[in-house]
Amino acid sequence: MSTHVFEQAIALTATGDGAYTGATSPAYANMIGPYGGITAATVLNGVMQHPALLGEPLSLTVNFCAAVADGTFELSAQPVRTNRSTQHWVMSLTQTDASGERQTVVTASAVTAARRDTWSVDDEPMPEVPAPQEVSPYTVPSPVEWIRRYEMRPVEGAIPDEWDGSGSGSLSRLWFRDAPARPLDMCGLAAQADVFFPRVWLRRATRVAAGTVSMTVYFHAGVAQLAECGHGWTLGQARAQAFRNGFFDQTALLWSESGHLLCSTHQVVYFKE
Amino acid sequence: MSTHVFEQAIALTATGDGAYTGATSPAYANMIGPYGGITAATVLNGVMQHPALLGEPLSLTVNFCAAVADGTFELSAQPVRTNRSTQHWVMSLTQTDASGERQTVVTASAVTAARRDTWSVDDEPMPEVPAPQEVSPYTVPSPVEWIRRYEMRPVEGAIPDEWDGSGSGSLSRLWFRDAPARPLDMCGLAAQADVFFPRVWLRRATRVAAGTVSMTVYFHAGVAQLAECGHGWTLGQARAQAFRNGFFDQTALLWSESGHLLCSTHQVVYFKE
Numbered sequence: 264m265s266t267h268v269f270e271q272a273i274a275l276t277a278t279g280d281g282a283y284t285g286a287t288s289p290a291y292a293n294m295i296g297p298y299g300g301i302t303a304a305t306v307l308n309g310v311m312q313h314p315a316l317l318g319e320p321l322s323l324t325v326n327f328c329a330a331v332a333d334g335t336f337e338l339s340a341q342p343v344r345t346n347r348s349t350q351h352w353v354m355s356l357t358q359t360d361a362s363g364e365r366q367t368v369v370t371a372s373a374v375t376a377a378r379r380d381t382w383s384v385d386d387e388p389m390p391e392v393p394a395p396q397e398v399s400p401y402t403v404p405s406p407v408e409w410i411r412r413y414e415m416r417p418v419e420g421a422i423p424d425e426w427d428g429s430g431s432g433s434l435s436r437l438w439f440r441d442a443p444a445r446p447l448d449m450c451g452l453a454a455q456a457d458v459f460f461p462r463v464w465l466r467r468a469t470r471v472a473a474g475t476v477s478m479t480v481y482f483h484a485g486v487a488q489l490a491e492c493g494h495g496w497t498l499g500q501a502r503a504q505a506f507r508n509g510f511f512d513q514t515a516l517l518w519s520e521s522g523h524l525l526c527s528t529h530q531v532v533y534f535k536e
Numbered sequence: 537m538s539t540h541v542f543e544q545a546i547a548l549t550a551t552g553d554g555a556y557t558g559a560t561s562p563a564y565a566n567m568i569g570p571y572g573g574i575t576a577a578t579v580l581n582g583v584m585q586h587p588a589l590l591g592e593p594l595s596l597t598v599n600f601c602a603a604v605a606d607g608t609f610e611l612s613a614q615p616v617r618t619n620r621s622t623q624h625w626v627m628s629l630t631q632t633d634a635s636g637e638r639q640t641v642v643t644a645s646a647v648t649a650a651r652r653d654t655w656s657v658d659d660e661p662m663p664e665v666p667a668p669q670e671v672s673p674y675t676v677p678s679p680v681e682w683i684r685r686y687e688m689r690p691v692e693g694a695i696p697d698e699w700d701g702s703g704s705g706s707l708s709r710l711w712f713r714d715a716p717a718r719p720l721d722m723c724g725l726a727a728q729a730d731v732f733f734p735r736v737w738l739r740r741a742t743r744v745a746a747g748t749v750s751m752t753v754y755f756h757a758g759v760a761q762l763a764e765c766g767h768g769w770t771l772g773q774a775r776a777q778a779f780r781n782g783f784f785d786q787t788a789l790l791w792s793e794s795g796h797l798l799c800s801t802h803q804v805v806y807f808k809e
Contacts, residue, residue: 321749321750321783321804322599322749322750322804324597324599324645324750324752326595326597326624326645326647328616328617328619328624329617329619343601343628343640343643344601344602344639344640344641344643346601346602349749349806351599351601351640351643353626353628353643355616355626366617367616367617367624368617370616370617370624370626370645371645372597372599372643372644372645372750374599374749374750374804376749376782376783378780378781378782378783379781379782380781381779381780381781381782381807381808381809382740382779382809383778383779383780383781384739384778384779385777385778385779385780386705386706386739386775386776386777386778386779387777387778432659433659466657466659467655476594476595476622476647476649477594477595477597477645477647477752479597479750479752479802481783481785481802481804483778483780483783483785484780485781502659503659504658504659504660504789504797504800505656505657505658505659505660505756505797505800506654506655506656506657506658506659507651507654507656507658507756507757507797508651508652508653508654508656508758509649509651509652509654510594510649510651510754510756512754512756512800514787514800514802516777524777524778524780527777527778527785527787527802529752529754529787529800529802531594531595531647531754533622534654535654536654536655
């Protein structure tokens with residue numbers, strides 16, 4: 264049995280006291296450094312692997328301080344406060360630069376919680392869209408490797424075919440799933456939360472340099488609910504709310520194929536010009 | 537000239553190397569501990585007061601690990617990565633408990649940035665609502681002090697008059713401003729981002745224990761744009777997207793009286809039952 268490329272990419276070696284070592288994976292390479300989603304998943308994996316973990320991920324914030332360099336890194340995941348039913352985590356990813364100095368490339372925080380049965384309701388029902396089997400796959404040749412790690416079927420707001428400055432909206436909806444297929448879990452969902460191409464490309468139909476500065480995921484589904492998703496499709500919806508002075512925000516929702524809201528996720532993104 | 541009660545509440549004494557001391561203010565007291573917004577503003581103030589600060593706040597995440605006890609606290613705000621135009625901050629607020637141990641009560645992170653002129657557009661225009669002068673003030677007697685620090689004029693989705701379980705939506709819109717009047721600034725906006733009562737109260741028309749676990753603010757307006765707001769009103773809009781297993785999310789937008797989107801802000805909130 265071979266290990267899924269995602270498992271390889273987020274693999275960590277524990278060196279004690281919440282410290283880990285790992286290495287970037289060429290399978291999830293982006294333009295510069297790895298796909299942000301795989302970095303988010305790796306950082307969360309440091310929490311998931313920690314022997315003191317209480318409960319399941321509830322929220323995750325990842326700040327991208329600098330491009331993660333290809334190669335090895337050190338990760339620290341520390342439980343700084345453990346309550347009866349919630350636990351607060353502080354994480355950081357560091358790399359040693361050419362001059363031998365250790366640099367912080369990612370800071371992050373998470374809350375994990377022992378979740379319980381309560382009154383529940385989804386106020387964001389899944390939009391009415393064609394089933395994934397009825398939607399054509401995204402086939403544009405990609406210049407970056409990580410795109411090939413997701414099978415994508417854009418329903419609305421696909422990446423522009425022509426970069427002619429004609430954009431008018433920032434809403435995208437697409438079906439997607441890990442490629443090759445992989446059962447959905449918390450780290451997999453954290454990675455999927457970053458799957459959307461930069462909203463500024465769609466809004467302007469103009470390709471400019473862009474990169475996530477900070478992202479947050481609020482997990483509505485827990486381990487058991489994700490296990491029910493199996494190899495199913497995820498429906499993602501993302502849009503921007505404001506573009507201003509070199510940054511824009513993105514607000515997004517991810518639903519399971521059966522229509523359960525899995526997470527809400529937000530980010531602020533740098534763009535050039 | 538007397539100091540505004542907000543300035544007193546977020547005041548810090550620098551003790552060197554990004555360390556500060558401060559104390560909670562009874563003027564912003566909530567049920568247990570201070571209003572979350574004043575804590576967020578205080579933590580951001582540690583960044584604003586730091587001599588190494590580069591640029592202006594772009595994003596802020598505050599994790600509420602435990603109720604802040606009334607009294608003194610220590611705040612640490614450290615710039616962990618300084619780039620050409622962005623700077624990454626890690627903050628924490630600690631208090632000494634009855635047994636003499638120092639406990640983490642808040643963790644936080646922020647990104648500050650030197651912002652520049654670029655193509656800009658707001659994709660979330662201010663909803664059409666009556667002017668603040670045409671809306672009746674919120675006059676329900678409040679059991680907590682911090683509510684009196686904001687003049688509130690609910691347009692839609694006010695706090696229920698009757699707790700009869702009849703709720704059907706989670707959308708609130710209201711005009712509000714600091715009371716007494718205070719020119720809007722970055723810390724003031726961070727505090728305003730937490731002004732909404734728990735969405736679960738509205739959605740269920742049922743009052744249950746609830747408290748913010750983690751909140752994030754993406755600042756679209758900078759120092760200069762906030763200065764233009766002066767003593768003007770803010771329009772806030774908040775809604776939930778999912779309530780599940782003891783937690784719900786809230787997504788919110790704040791506009792200036794003249795219709796500029798000032799920030800988008802999100803939180804995940806604990807609720808009982």
